[in-house]
Amino acid sequence: MSWTLLIEVLVLPVIASCAILPQPLDTNDLLRGPFISPALSLSVNLSTVTGNTSSGNLLKLRCDPVRYGRNLNVESCRKVFGFIAQDDTQTVFAERGIVQPHDLNLPFRATSNDARCYVQPILTEGAVTARASPREVGEAAYTLFQECVVKRGVGGIVGDIGGDNHLDVIIASYKPNVHCNSFPGPPWRSCIGLFSDMHADKNRQTFGHLPDPRVQVRLPIAYRAGKILHPQAIRAGLSTCIADRRCTVKIDITGQPTGLSWYEVWEAVVALASTCVRGRQKCGKATGLGLGRNVYLQLSDENPDADIEPLSVGSQNSSLLTSG
Structure with a gap:
């Protein structure tokens, strides 16, 4: 019950141990080709x-x-x-x-x-x-x-x-706004569980801090990858990696509440994890989310404990990603 379309992605930190030390991203000049209008x-x-x-x-x-x-x-x-x-x-x-x-x-x-x-x-x-x-x-x-x-x-x-x-x-x-830091990141495969099951609907809601009456999604929110075990993952030898709960994400805001969808959050998590965790084995931060561009995500590597419940929103997803 799993498969293998493999991308690997995700998650962000909830912890002060992942202080952000911005580093420049690898950039390349974008290829300029002929435009087709509209398709x-x-x-x-x-x-x-x-x-x-x-x-x-x-x-x-x-x-x-x-x-x-x-x-x-x-x-x-x-x-x-x-x-x-x-x-x-x-x-x-x-x-x-x-x-x-x-x-x-x-x-x-x-x-x-x-x-x-x-x-x-x-x-x-x-x-x-x-x-x-x-x-x-x-x-x-x-x-x-x-x-x-x-x-x-x-x-x-x-x-x-x-x-x-x-x-x-x-x-x-996609236009990421991601900064990786110098702190070691969680195992990539640990992050797969979080990415696979987190909220991702496209309805825009108001994210912010209480007691503002406009707030529909109360921040900060912290999620940790849950224990996800499936036969195909076990056959692929991934069970021990997927089982840990180290991949942790924190979502927070500076300033006033703003409109944002969980799909946009999910996209940023994928970008952050792909760039920092898979690409550099580091923690990181994604910024500039929401209409006010003031929601940010942090990814960290945490030891499992009972403080944060495992994320289990989706059905029975397992990892389908290559090891990268």
Whole structure:
């Protein structure tokens, strides 16, 4: 009951032991390619892109700079594929919180180490679940990479992926505001559990401190990765890593309450963990969230204790990420 679309991501600190010492991020000049306005739809034979003569699937593909970004960095996007498993196991995807049995909670994404490019599977409109393998997701995403990122410098979406054609895959840009510090980070695999099950709905709420009557989400909030054990994770030898609760995230605010969605928080957690924990094995901080740009996240490595309850919002997710 797990799978392997592997990205690895996440979490932030709740602790003063993770004081933030900003360091410059690795940056690259963004590739400037021709703009398509507003979108370009293509039909691409998968075998011509992957070199796989046994597959002749015709993919519905759309390059769209408005929805998925323009001037994507080719090298940043290329490195995402190192975090997507080459596995043929069929995985059932569904939105987190759904009662119907499934293997992987959505949203889920594979992110580059600079967090500026990501690959993300999503359900097609009207679908409740979808079935596909990590390899199918990766091959579809690579088609997008070749047709949209390399040739045109923009992001895009490809549809009808997997055994039931209920999955779409996007490749897109993200603008992180992340600073890694000098404190050792938690194990990457420990962070997977937090990322997989944390809140991620897109409804905007008011985050802030009480006693302000406008506040809907009371800050600060602290989450810790829970104990997540699944047969596939055990077979992959990940159980001891996933079981610990060291990956901890703190969400807080400076100043007045502000509008923010849990999806935006989730995105920042993925970016922070990918850049600092997976990329540098460090703690870190993400800033500038919300309409007021005053919500921040901290990621730390904590010893398990009873002070913070394990996060267990989603169904039965396990890790599907490569070790990076």
